[in-house]
Amino acid sequence: MNLSTRVYGLLLLAYPPEFRREFGGQLLQVFRDSYRAEALNGSVPSFWVRTLLDLVSTAAKERIENPGREGVSMNRRSDAVALLGCAAIIAIAFLLQYVTRNSAASLILINYVLDPLVVTGVIGNFIVFLLSKTTKFNPLRIAITVFAVVHAACLLLIVVLSSSGPPVNWAGILIGYVLSFVIWVGLHFAWRTTNRNQALNSQH
């Protein structure tokens, strides 16, 4: 199996498990056959572009039509509430950041928390949403891992950028990032616990 076929095999994770079980082998075989023909014509890049566009649109369609056992409406409502909640928290943090920029509040380190809350919120929640929809890992574990990595990456970026810039308040930045991590992971924990309790109640 060549590298392209292996990559396509991994990308098939975007489809719902039922669809993969039924047609995964066939999809892979058709991809392999098509790839061979396109490689002979020397048109592999355009073939990959077409295939990726096809995969994104059809995987989204299959996911919408077959979201899993919980049912379409429940999943969609739950996802929409979670996404709107995250967007609202990020928007409020962004506004607070703007409002308190020149006020006394900035003296008590509020902005050191709001900065990472906005940045890691946008990046982290996007990655958590994608991974929880396309993999079978525990959603809370995904959230903890992703937010840990995103916070660490942002801190590393600050270290790199500040090495050639003006001095920074490391204590404030560190406290801000720790609090931001606790806030986002805490919110995901609360959200998952509420969802699990609701699912248990509906089973009874």
Add this chain to the structure above:
Amino acid sequence: MTKEKPEAWLPLTPAMFHILLALADKERHGYEIMREVDERTEGKMRVGPGTLYGSIKRMLNDGLIEELDERPDPELDDERRRYYRLSDFGRRVAIAEAERLDKLVKSARSKKLLSARGT
């Protein structure tokens, strides 16, 4: 479900109609369907793997096509391939869609949107 009138399925998506056309003369496996569509339309219509099997899934559910239990040429072919053929109902739906498109083309011709070529 297949006892419904073929017209209830119209209009078909372009991918579904092309797949039905590909299966109109013989049974084929997935890659053969893709190639037939590509050659017949001179590369203007290309069905990707996801579109192909998404459509096949729907058409199997709706009874428009059937999966063959045996491969037509087991000697020459990969045993993992699955072959599909048009069901009787699928043929009626394909005919109904072709007639619908034919009427549409005739309307276009009467409005002089098409040249006399092919009249």
